[in-house]
Amino acid sequence: MPSPLAPLHGRAFAAVIFDMDGTLIDSIPVVIRSWVRWAQEHGLEPERLQGFHGVPAAAIVADLLPPHRHESALSRINELELADTDGITVLPGAAEALAALAPDRCAIATSCSTPLAEVRIEATGLRVPRVVVTADDVERGKPHPDPFLLAAERLGVDAERCLVVEDAPGGLTAARAAGCATLAVTTTTPRHELVADAIVENLGDVAFTHSPQGGGVLVSSRSR
Structure with missing residues (x-):
């Protein structure tokens, strides 16, 4: 059986942009x-x-x-x-994914406000990338492409060379509109409702590595 990540194999991405709620954390x-x-x-x-x-x-x-x-x-x-952070947890593979990526090769683009993103990140103890784009940073949020375009801009890379990891149909719509490649996780949405280049259960299924030649971020299946 081919890997669910096969459509992304062999592609070197300038950066990976993660959604937060439902992708990195369970809120x-x-x-x-x-x-x-x-x-x-x-x-x-x-x-x-x-x-x-x-x-x-x-x-x-x-x-x-x-x-x-x-x-x-x-x-x-x-x-x-x-006021409510009770029960917020880090989703499988999220901490490992962020730890595997260099600070200038990853970002978070969330629909949360800045204060809410800070509260939820603090509640989980999750490592925060250098670039975090929230709803307060853009005039139009998801499903518009603005959050991903701004994240790519702040990373200093072209959005067309980025991979977006999302759990929500609206976020995937925004990513496609920004020209990004897409990886969906089925943490909150049934697989049949997700339109993406590749779909996995969660980030525990994914390994991120940096190309030895310095060409970008590579994506492969992680054995459990």
Whole structure:
């Protein structure tokens, strides 16, 4: 049986850009608790939240509530999420992936705000790349390409030479729009809903190495 990473074999990437929630860390219990409570407080059925995974909070609020309620509603969901880190864990292979990559060869591009990203990273003790792009850094978040374009720019590389690792359909849409190659993990989304160059269960299936010739980052299957 061919490796699920076969479409990426032989390609040397200038850098790897990781999504955070659902890709590097498991924050789903926190996200569910916070957003369900928020929805109930704002008179919304929690089912209205479906389909927003990976979308910045401001965009979700704007989609669900009238303009005059946006500011207070966004402030409230930020308050709820910042106060809750119970149960956040590092996903399999995430720490090893970040440790294997040189600081100028990896980045995080997340839909979290900067304070929320800092709180969740601190809760896990995960090693932080030099470049972290959050929803506060871009005018348009995922599914627009801006977060990945900015991450590549801050790394000093072309986005077309980057590999994006994502768990959410919206994030993969953003990565493709930025011209990046894509690797999906099935940590939060069924495989059949993910469109990517390669799909694996989690980062525990992936090994990142630097090309001996200095040509970039290579991707291969990791034996468990």
